[in-house]
Amino acid sequence: MAKMKFLCDSKRCIECNGCVTACKNENNVEWGIQRRRVVTINDGEPGETSISVACMHCTDAPCMAVCPTDVFYQTEDGIVLHNKDGCIGCGYCLFACPFGAPQFPSDAAFGERGKMDKCTFCAGGPEEDNSPEEKAKYGANRIAEGKLPMCAEMCSTKALLAGDAAEVSDIFRERVIYRGHNDGAWAQTTLQNETDLAYDATQPKA
Amino acid sequence: MRLTKKSDQPSATSNTSGLGLSRRRFLQNSGIAAGGVATAGMMAPGMMQQAQAAIVPTGAPTEVKRTICTHCSVGCGVYAEVQNGIWTGQEPAFDHPFNLGAHCAKGAAVREHGHGDRRLKYPMKLVDGQWKKLSWEQAIDEVGDKMLQVRQESGPDSVYWLGSAKFSNEQAYLFRKYAALWGTNNVDHQARICHSTTVAGVANTWGYGAMTNSFNDIHFSKSIILIGSNPAEAHPVAMQHILRAKERNKAHIICVDPRFTRTAAHANEYIRIRPGSDVAFVWGLLWHIFENGWEDDQFIQQRVYGMEEVREEVSKWTPEEVENVSGVKGDQMRRAAKELAENRPGTIIWCMGGTQHTTGNNNTRAYCILMLALGNMGKSGGGTNIFRGHDNVQGATDLGILSHTLPGYYGLSDGAWKHWSKVWDVDLEWLQNRFDQKVYRKLKPINNKGIPVSRWIDGVLEDKAQIDQKDNLRVMVCWGHAVNSQTRGVEMKKAIEKLDTLVIVDPYPTHAAVMSDRKDGVYLLPACTQFETSGSVTASNRSIQWRDQVIEPLFESKPDHEIMNLFANKLGFGEELFKNIEIKNGQPVIEDITREINKGMWTIGYTGQSPERLKLHQKNWHTFNYDTLKGEGGPISGEYYGMPWPCWGTAEQGHPGTPILYDTSKPVAEGGLTFRARFGVEREGQNLLAENSFSKDSDIRDGYPEFSDKLLKKLGWWNDLTAEEKAQAEGKNWKTDLSGGIQRVAIKHGCSPFGNAKARAVVWTFPDKVPLHREPLYTPRRDLVSKYPTWDDSESMYRLPTLYKSIQDKDLSKEYPIILTSGRLVEYEGGGEETRSNPWLAELQQEMFVEVNPVDANNMGFRDGDDVWVEGAEGGKVRVKALVTRRVDEGVVFMPFHFGGHFQGKDLTDKYPKGAAPYVTGEAANTATTYGYDPVTQMQETKVTLCRINKATA
Ligand code: SF4
């Protein structure tokens, strides 16, 4: 069975937000909800590094553990989904999530959060695959069509990878081999001595 | 010239709450609360999706259309899914050779064009300060009558036709022809303020003023120097190719920019230069190159003229002087020069950071000379990879929406008019009589360069006795143009107010509709986007791509060529304009226009790309190699994707296109080329033709001049022409022979139709023969002004007096101590009207800002997130948010230029027609920018001026 994961190659991510608008486009996500966003550290300074983050579809998902109405479920592929019908908008999942993935509509009446929305790995929700109901509530179900998440498929530099963890790590490993050891090809500026991020993430760190 | 006859030569034809706004950190606290929530209220949530669900029944059949992103010149392929005429899906085009399915924020959001909620929906006019709806008929009638009246009173030159890089090739060509038939050269488009200095500087160096290689070819580069270019924001998918070279080819990347850009963050070396010191910087590199003998002697000897004079100038640019002028230290200069020398082939990439200067032509030529010295030209992995801006700015330039030339860079000479009137099948005399017949400064308007877009405001405001035409500009037509991308916003407002009539033809109302205090005399005509029509578009690498029509025109909008038809008929020259172009259902047939382009564009080889060939390429994206762009098997094996121009001869001759310019390692018939013989054969006793260098399989084993009937006869090749070709080729040359025979025979003998010459490092026809560093008009370095002064004022350039010295002489560096520069954001394009009207993009950038170094902010007494006034040296000021960041150096501030809809502190959002205001508005950076124009092309100066900043109170 596949285990679906994202990996964002920080050495390639250029903070172009292609992944962000691809998600908006594919899932008709309303203004104010960001299923995916790009985070930059050392903004405007040597060492500036960006990564694109969404729901990580954690194997042992904290949102799932804390939800009082138990709306979360995990697909066979390891994708963490939820049933909006049961969501009471309490926001506990957001509190639990290390990545801030759960989102709440901002137009709901004052004091109310509205139903939680988050990245579905483009795998829809509990309704029938690709039914109008599923589309309206959760957006696309590309997985059911044999496709991969739109954000990764449209990433401008192929920084964002999505798919079966084994395949994703193969692609990444190949890149690391090309890049060579530490700063072989990737030192950011000669003025700087930061540790290179292009370690082989698929191997346990020494 | 030596000839070597070869026997039986086979003829070669054939943030959590920041919401992705992490970079603009202040927004997390302020902007999002103010802008975001307010704006969210403006749009019903889930609106799009509901609208679609209502119209498209589930299971409706899906049609897939192939089109090209309309936002930048990378030219990314798009699969558009259409159900019941509604654009319901967008899939990545994994098989497209430029982008492999990838997109930046803009390309990944193009499906919004299928909604167009904030579009201009029907023709409108301003009456007593209110927008009133009109019918198309009434609009064309009223505007047309006004134009005819102005023509009567002030001559045809008083109507200005400002076209667009957003046109398809066919529309661009038609627009230039249309202006010609109206009888004026007052026609121009964004290329003037984008890469005009590239086109002129580069063409005057080696023949053609275009990107020499391609995005894909960067895969083969061993070093990449970017100067004044930030592809991570402006051409993001280009970064896919650049990073690939970095990873796979260990390419060394040097990023030279006053700002530490997102591109710089991915470079091996970042070099910060003072804005406006490009020539000094490049000469500084060359100083080390010459000093150490790193230049390519053989290449220079065979293929370059005038390098000795450059050497002389370079010798003055010692490491000390370079540091003094550009701010870059000697050891960093040496290291960079060494990397470039040791990692060949290498490429140079430049954009607006280099071009948009008073000294733009000097900059672009210096970049070329650097590549010539290193012997990087005409090689895979080398070249000058000049990234153009808008999706079709290359095509619109080639097709001549320019005030100084007809399509194909033929110029405005009598010969050029003769050539085109023949192609157009119109009577030359009739055509000449369409123009004002008076002579101004020895030139008739038909042969005189028109007023460039950068200066149209002067065409309105200048004393008419000082302009080389009958009267001021009275009617301004902005057809696909964002005026906020132009400098001197305060004067522009005055100009708009002085006009008789302002006509805006555009999918959106634009900043021009709201920035002035006019109460009437403004017309808005809704044009549609390229997704609502079909046609071809030229990417930066010169590949021509075909676009399918995705959807029917939205609302009451019409395609540009249909609007041209309406106007031409009203104005009385429709018959001549469409003589050989069929009109079907009110629309000129696009393919007929493509064929007419093929018929006349011999200079740059737009002749072989017939609509049939273009469509075949479009259907076979998957057959082209990702590195070389060459078709591998399939129906178009051996051809290069999009037949990058020049694609010589006629379509039947089957030239594959030229993927790399001036590459002598291939035969011309297979896409090889030499430097063009454009500047004569000899100068001061020195040979200007190539020496011992020629393209593969050339029958002439040395340099040679351009081909003409006479040369063919001299070479004994005349009889290679067919009888029919002979009849047409007599008295003609490779540019004017409409049979294509001269080109065919030259190529058959392995020769470039345009000759084989040296590139020239000196341009004796330009104000500076050798590119010189000259201080910007507004400079804080007063100590350098006497040593590196600007030019003297000129009485007339492009019909207008143009100031240099008189501006530079005034020292404003005390009152305005800070350098102001400008640039792009990834989410927006150009003036931004279209992209700020796309909610998926607008949400990501809600606030106009100025980047200021922490030292300056502290000295000037404001903090990150404060409202500040940025006041330019000519008094124009904008109220924006301060973004305090080390991205910019002390003494330099940066503003993005995509915002509009505010003016000097006033929010004008309410002045847009109802429902047509963009989601995001803000101050236009160019309200604060100042005077300054390149003497060769009238490029505007947007990259260096002076300003002061004050914290805004209340
Ligand atoms: S996987 Fe789909 S839903 Fe999740 S961020 Fe990507 S595009 Fe959005």
Ligand code: SF4
């Ligand atoms: S599209 Fe790719 S490169 Fe661009 S921000 Fe997203 S992950 Fe980064």
Ligand code: SF4
């Ligand atoms: S704007 Fe340019 S880089 Fe971005 S998707 Fe469109 S063509 Fe590609």
